Amino acid sequence: MNQLSLIRIRAAHLKDLHGIADVLTDSFHSREGWEGWMRPVFRLGIYEDMRTRLREAKPSSAPGAGYVNGGGTPYYACLVSVLPRSGTVSDVPEETVVGTVEIGVRSLELWIPGASPQIYVSNLAVAPAYRRQGVASQLLIACEAIARQWGAHDLYLHVLQDNRSARRLYFNLGYRLHRVEPSLISWVLRRPKRLLLRKPIK
Ligand SMILES: CC(C)(COP(=O)(O)OP(=O)(O)OC[C@H]1O[C@@H](n2cnc3c(N)ncnc32)[C@H](O)[C@@H]1OP(=O)(O)O)[C@@H](O)C(=O)NCCC(=O)NCCS
Helix, strand or coil: CCCCHCCEEEEEEHHHHHHHHHHHHHHCCCCCCCHHHCCHHHHHHHHHHHHHHHHHHHHCCHHHHHHCCCCCCCEEEEEEEEEEECCCCCCCCCEEEEEEEEEEEEECCCCCCCCCCCEEEEEEEEEEHHHHCCCHHHHHHHHHHHHCCCCCCEEEEEEEECCHHHHHHHHCCCEEEECCCCHHHHHHHCCCCCCEEEECCC
8 A cells, every 4th residue: 555645644742742853853954964963952952842832732622623733722733744653553553753734823024013913834844754745735735724724814934945845845835925034144144035935725
């Protein structure tokens, strides 16, 4: 059977934290050079950040809650793509986290007093061994479903100008440039610019 057909998307639980931290660390930090040496520190930081957010968003058992973690924090969800681990014998299925994404609410126009916060996607990552199989696309489509459930009209996310793979993914799914974020630091240090993308979902 095709491995991809076994992958499913669900709301993240605290038990997924190690898997999520591994996927995010592998996706956003190199294993080479100084980043390789600092890897345990980066991983711990990611783990603790995620733990705080997941604890605040206790999984909801309400019928029809879908992917949304619900409970404590409204308008926050962390999703995982999971693959059943072969050889599982216990009643509780063991799963490997192969991808993750968060969706929440963020103010995108901090300089405009009273500007309403928008639904914002962040921390999208897929484990290197599972890329180019549609995992990220599925996670983003699940985010759209959540945003519609919340009554949103648009979805926003940031991507770095030099992240060609992510930019192509977003473009294919209908995200378009909303604005280039002004940043003195990236101008001075010649760092890639942050692009704010938007997708209308209604
Ligand atoms: C970007 C990322 C999330 C894509 O995950 P993925 O599961 O491989 O993406 P998908 O399989 O859904 O890709 C869908 C489409 O996006 C584009 N795409 C994805 N990865 C690509 C790559 N490495 N090169 C070129 N195009 C790519 C392709 O058009 C692809 O369709 P195709 O495979 O039919 O050509 C993954 O590479 C990753 O985790 N990168 C590191 C973290 C990151 O950059 N996150 C985004 C932060 S903004």
